[in-house]
Amino acid sequence: MEGSKILCNAKLINDNPNTQGRDYVKQKTHAEENLPDRFELFILDEGQQKIEVREETKVPNTTVFTFNKEDHTLGNLISQRLLKYDYITFSAYKVPHPLFATFELRVTTDGSITPKDAVVRCCKDVIQDLSKVSMSFQGEWLNQKIIEEGQRDAEVRDQGNY
Amino acid sequence: MDIDDFGPKEPTCRMLEANDKRAYFIVRDWNLETANSLRRVMLAEVPTLAIDTVEVLDNTSVLADEFIAHRLGLIPLIAEDVDKLIDFRDCDCEDSRCDNCSVTLRLKAKCTGNDVMKVYARDMVIESMPPSDKLGQPVITDAEGNGSCIVKLRKGQAIDMRCIAKKGIAKEHAKWAPSAAIGFEYDPANKLHHLDLWYEGDDPKKEWPVDETRVDLDGGPEKTDEPFNYDAVPERFFFDVETVGGLSPDSIVNNGIKVLQQKLASVIKELTGVDEASAGLDGAQSPTMDGGFGNDGYGNDGGYTTPGYGGANAYAGGTTPYGATPYGGAPGW
Ligand SMILES: [Zn+2]
Numbered sequence: 001m002e003g004s005k006i007l008c009n010a011k012l013i014n015d016n017p018n019t020q021g022r023d024y025v026k027q028k029t030h031a032e033e034n035l036p037d038r039f040e041l042f043i044l045d046e047g048q049q050k051i052e053v054r055e056e057t058k059v060p061n062t063t064v065f066t067f068n069k070e071d072h073t074l075g076n077l078i079s080q081r082l083l084k085y086d087y088i089t090f091s092a093y094k095v096p097h098p099l100f101a102t103f104e105l106r107v108t109t110d111g112s113i114t115p116k117d118a119v120v121r122c123c124k125d126v127i128q129d130l131s132k133v134s135m136s137f138q139g140e141w142l143n144q145k146i147i148e149e150g151q152r153d154a155e156v157r158d159q160g161n162y
Numbered sequence: 163m164d165i166d167d168f169g170p171k172e173p174t175c176r177m178l179e180a181n182d183k184r185a186y187f188i189v190r191d192w193n194l195e196t197a198n199s200l201r202r203v204m205l206a207e208v209p210t211l212a213i214d215t216v217e218v219l220d221n222t223s224v225l226a227d228e229f230i231a232h233r234l235g236l237i238p239l240i241a242e243d244v245d246k247l248i249d250f251r252d253c254d255c256e257d258s259r260c261d262n263c264s265v266t267l268r269l270k271a272k273c274t275g276n277d278v279m280k281v282y283a284r285d286m287v288i289e290s291m292p293p294s295d296k297l298g299q300p301v302i303t304d305a306e307g308n309g310s311c312i313v314k315l316r317k318g319q320a321i322d323m324r325c326i327a328k329k330g331i332a333k334e335h336a337k338w339a340p341s342a343a344i345g346f347e348y349d350p351a352n353k354l355h356h357l358d359l360w361y362e363g364d365d366p367k368k369e370w371p372v373d374e375t376r377v378d379l380d381g382g383p384e385k386t387d388e389p390f391n392y393d394a395v396p397e398r399f400f401f402d403v404e405t406v407g408g409l410s411p412d413s414i415v416n417n418g419i420k421v422l423q424q425k426l427a428s429v430i431k432e433l434t435g436v437d438e439a440s441a442g443l444d445g446a447q448s449p450t451m452d453g454g455f456g457n458d459g460y461g462n463d464g465g466y467t468t469p470g471y472g473g474a475n476a477y478a479g480g481t482t483p484y485g486a487t488p489y490g491g492a493p494g495w
Pocket of ligand 1: 254
């Protein structure tokens with residue numbers, strides 16, 4: 001897989017007697033032509049919406065959300081988290097095809113809240129949880145770093161004494 | 163450090179090791195789905211800096227242009243301040259190589275002596291004016307201060323390349339991965355029976371070594387005299403984040419959390435039409451945030467805050483100590 005795109009500066013190359021006849025911007029090979037660009041995994045297509053919302057008409061209080069350019073990171077997180085609320089009666093996600101970066105989240109509630117509000121509330125709660133982890137992590141990181149640096153300094157001092 | 167049985171549990175960290183290479187820590191009272199999402203985000207979606215376009219001005223080495231370009235792409239670069247770069251796809255500049263969206267490094271070397279000359283990452287020089295001095299320098303961790311070896315040159319051979327480094331994520335290419343490895347584990351004693359151990363003899367316990375230290379940190383081994391608890395779920399997670407060098411281990415974790423929060427915030431925005439992050443700019447900055455962990459020093463740059471739901475959220479475990487939720491600051495991802 002290519003690590004970076006290559007451009008040749010034709011003039012400079014041709015001025016150099018050691019490097020003749022190279023004047024190109026790298027062409028795609030046959031195999032690469034069929035290969036989807038990797039950024040299609042996370043950048044929305046032209047005019048594409050991040051989330052498409054479809055009400056399920058056959059089942060009450062049910063909505064299917066199609067998340068575009070997202071994967072299991074969000075799909076598993078939201079669908080599993082939703083199951084912890086009393087008012088959720090069904091929540092699951094699926095990736096319809098592994099080659100397309102999209103997933104469908106299907107949510108049913110007991111009617112006391114709309115599926116959309118349930119997802120919004122869930123996301124807000126996860127954001128809060130993450131903030132708590134972040135706070136705790138930063139405090140712990142600083143403490144431990146000071147301890148380890150102190151230990152290292154002590155070792156250096158001990159070695160100096162010998 | 164065992165269970166506190168009063169009140170709703172809040173996730174907390176315990177650091178086991180913290181240095182320039184590694185952040186080894188436990189998060190307890192958390193849940194598998196969020197812990198795993200954080201792991202995935204730290205692997206693939208934390209932005210870093212890597213060489214993405216190479217202009218070959220001269221190459222008379224034995225290696226082909228694209229071969230060297232590939233090697234250059236994989237060289238880790240300091241990315242502590244990548245937030246100050248904008249995404250090159252969003253930049254208005256031509257060829258996407260201005261100082262707002264890229265860092266240009268020049269690699270120029272010629273062998274004149276009779277010995278074989280090695281060209282190292284340290285030989286790359288920043289040619290552009292990056293928005294920060296913690297951006298774009300090749301990562302050098304070896305004692306000699308050389309960095310990675312890029313090519314070897316014989317007498318008379320030379321290379322001259324202009325390398326354009328851009329912000330990106332590992333979802334597009336692994337060269338943008340901030341972490342060399344992320345260890346992730348829960349329930350090392352297998353008390354939840356999520357693992358079905360393979361064995362050849364008559365007892366898997368004889369064939370599988372136990373990580374005693376971790377088991378002790380996770381509440382000791384399985385108690386065989388108690389009935390199995392079918393409702394038990396994983397709530398303590400071991401993270402072992404090792405950096406490639408571009409970001410410090412704590413930055414990987416902090417940025418990972420930030421990216422995941424922004425992802426969720428974008429879902430809220432999409433579904434409600436309210437941009438929570440920019441609404442917070444009107445001044446709902448939480449006061450305790452500044453007092454406690456400050457507007458920063460370490461990573462969480464002046465997080466935007468979400469007004470409204472913070473204080474009175476009965477779902478995520480009662481009132482939070484700080485009124486509102488800080489989102490990550492920088493735009494983009
Ligand atoms: Zn630009």
